[in-house]
Amino acid sequence: MTRRRRGPDPARLALNCATVRRQWTLPQMIEGCLRHGIGGITPWRDQVAAVGLKQSAALIRDAGLAVAGLCRGGFFPAADQAGRDRAIRDNLAAIDEAATLGAGCLVLVVGGLPPGSKDLAGAREQVAEGIATVLPHARASGVPLAIEPLHPMQCAERACINTLDQALDVCDRVGPGVGVAVDVYHVWWDPNLGRALARAGEERLLGYHLCDWLVPTRDLLNDRGMMGDGVVDLPSIRGQMEANGYAGWAEVEIFSDHWWSQDPDHVLATMKARYLSVC
Amino acid sequence: MTRRRRGPDPARLALNCATVRRQWTLPQMIEGCLRHGIGGITPWRDQVAAVGLKQSAALIRDAGLAVAGLCRGGFFPAADQAGRDRAIRDNLAAIDEAATLGAGCLVLVVGGLPPGSKDLAGAREQVAEGIATVLPHARASGVPLAIEPLHPMQCAERACINTLDQALDVCDRVGPGVGVAVDVYHVWWDPNLGRALARAGEERLLGYHLCDWLVPTRDLLNDRGMMGDGVVDLPSIRGQMEANGYAGWAEVEIFSDHWWSQDPDHVLATMKARYLSVC
Numbered sequence: 001m002t003r004r005r006r007g008p009d010p011a012r013l014a015l016n017c018a019t020v021r022r023q024w025t026l027p028q029m030i031e032g033c034l035r036h037g038i039g040g041i042t043p044w045r046d047q048v049a050a051v052g053l054k055q056s057a058a059l060i061r062d063a064g065l066a067v068a069g070l071c072r073g074g075f076f077p078a079a080d081q082a083g084r085d086r087a088i089r090d091n092l093a094a095i096d097e098a099a100t101l102g103a104g105c106l107v108l109v110v111g112g113l114p115p116g117s118k119d120l121a122g123a124r125e126q127v128a129e130g131i132a133t134v135l136p137h138a139r140a141s142g143v144p145l146a147i148e149p150l151h152p153m154q155c156a157e158r159a160c161i162n163t164l165d166q167a168l169d170v171c172d173r174v175g176p177g178v179g180v181a182v183d184v185y186h187v188w189w190d191p192n193l194g195r196a197l198a199r200a201g202e203e204r205l206l207g208y209h210l211c212d213w214l215v216p217t218r219d220l221l222n223d224r225g226m227m228g229d230g231v232v233d234l235p236s237i238r239g240q241m242e243a244n245g246y247a248g249w250a251e252v253e254i255f256s257d258h259w260w261s262q263d264p265d266h267v268l269a270t271m272k273a274r275y276l277s278v279c
Numbered sequence: 280m281t282r283r284r285r286g287p288d289p290a291r292l293a294l295n296c297a298t299v300r301r302q303w304t305l306p307q308m309i310e311g312c313l314r315h316g317i318g319g320i321t322p323w324r325d326q327v328a329a330v331g332l333k334q335s336a337a338l339i340r341d342a343g344l345a346v347a348g349l350c351r352g353g354f355f356p357a358a359d360q361a362g363r364d365r366a367i368r369d370n371l372a373a374i375d376e377a378a379t380l381g382a383g384c385l386v387l388v389v390g391g392l393p394p395g396s397k398d399l400a401g402a403r404e405q406v407a408e409g410i411a412t413v414l415p416h417a418r419a420s421g422v423p424l425a426i427e428p429l430h431p432m433q434c435a436e437r438a439c440i441n442t443l444d445q446a447l448d449v450c451d452r453v454g455p456g457v458g459v460a461v462d463v464y465h466v467w468w469d470p471n472l473g474r475a476l477a478r479a480g481e482e483r484l485l486g487y488h489l490c491d492w493l494v495p496t497r498d499l500l501n502d503r504g505m506m507g508d509g510v511v512d513l514p515s516i517r518g519q520m521e522a523n524g525y526a527g528w529a530e531v532e533i534f535s536d537h538w539w540s541q542d543p544d545h546v547l548a549t550m551k552a553r554y555l556s557v558c
Contacts, residue, residue, distance in 0.1 A: 118512040119512070151431060152430065152432070153496070156494050156510050157494060157495065162468055189399070189434040189435075189439075191403070213435060215392075218499075231392055231396075231397050233398070
């Protein structure tokens with residue numbers, strides 16, 4: 001296991017709001033970040049909508065927090081043209097919201113197979129076309145798009161882009177303004193991870209998400225672990241991110257029925273302590 | 280969806296004995312194959328041991344069935360040298376059993392991280408070294424070794440070789456006598472699947488396993504689907520296997536709490552009907 005001499009930077013810790021989404025509203029999360037000395041926040045669009053976009057932006061700005069990213073755009077593939085058009089409109093709206101919030105990027109969970117479809121290559125083509133369609137608006141709005149490759153076990157239902165290399169192929173195809181969000185949960189197993197991070201390079205490494213892979217994992221979606229409770233060599237991946245120039249947020253995103261049932265202040269205290277000790 | 284003009288060959292259907300392992304003993308499975316006109320069988324070592332090796336070989340031979348493969352060798356990584364040595368001895372014994380049974384190959388589920396370890400690269404190195412160590416005995420025994428890449432969600436616990444390309448890198452390193460077993464469940468999501476099958480080529484395509492990916496999938500291990508019940512484009516993958524020269528068994532292997540609770544004659548009848556209609 002590679003242990004970097006330099007520890008993780010406390011000033012780079014960010015809260016992805018999925019981590020305490022069952023316990024807190026967005027205003028409570030903002031207050032929680034302040035209480036625990038967490039400088040960055042990545043809200044989800046439904047959490048923003050519940051408060052109102054302008055009010056959310058003002059609350060975060062007044063709290064002095066940075067918006068690491070906005071979750072999420074994507075879900076491009078659809079069974080028919082009307083569905084694809086709806087996805088485009090929704091992504092254009094998400095770009096506007098990200099711009100209003102001053103988000104560092106809009107995270108794209110690209111979508112899986114349309115219902116009833118087995119055409120995986122076709123779904124992947126729809127994703128590339130969808131991103132290309134909304135990219136001019138993202139560029140004009142100053143919002144980088146961050147493709148998040150999801151674990152292959154979520155290929156059918158959530159994202160048919162499943163490796164960093166595959167995401168970078170889309171980036172190469174559509175041109176500047178698109179990069180990747182690297183979530184350790186989704187990429188830790190990839191034998192090509194090191195080469196793909198080098199291929200991405202500083203310009204395209206737009207986000208870094210932290211949690212851990214539990215053994216055993218009991219659910220395909222909501223059984224992610226707190227950093228240190230699983231088997232991912234987190235210092236090694238951080239080292240590779242930094243070696244390729246990444247100096248952005250380390251964003252803790254834990255989908256977990258366990259952590260969603262805990263006192264949210266305990267969750268934030270634990271994630272901060274673990275970030276400093278095992279990441 | 281690609282539909283090949285030529286349908287699947289009824290003479291190539293094989294039963295992987297995991298499919299009805301809760302319902303039947305090996306002798307009952309042999310009789311079941313005869314009753315349903317299934318020409319190939321892949322037993323598991325515990326099923327063989329329960330009957331006795333020579334008795335199992337005789338029963339299968341007398342039934343006129345072919346042994347498509349033997350499951351399984353592998354599980355090479357271990358926390359200490361004694362554990363690694365035990366794994367080597369166990370694999371040498373598995374090779375002997377495969378030779379006695381006249382198996383077409385010994386399937387390798389290579390193993391994951393040793394308990395407490397986060398050293399994924401190290402585990403992968405142990406796998407390559409383990410295969411290299413037992414390979415001379417496999418060659419001398421006439422038993423091809425088939426590395427089965429497992430789905431990335433089983434990386435930590437069962438197999439740290441997770442793509443066909445990664446398996447082929449090991450094949451390239453250790454030399455002739457080792458190939459791959461292609462299980463649609465493990466590889467269907469891989470954006471590099473087509474290129475990897477072409478890279479493997481006829482010589483190294485040693486097995487082809489069938490089931491389906493269910494939506495939703497409720498368990499990481501035991502919720503595989505019957506062919507046709509999921510989202511995998513099976514004719515397309517078969518077409519790619521055949522285009523690269525594969526003419527071996529189509530082996531149905533379904534780990535499923537659902538199918539393990541069904542009448543096993545119903546399971547075999549269903550798998551044969553689905554093989555002919557949707558694969």
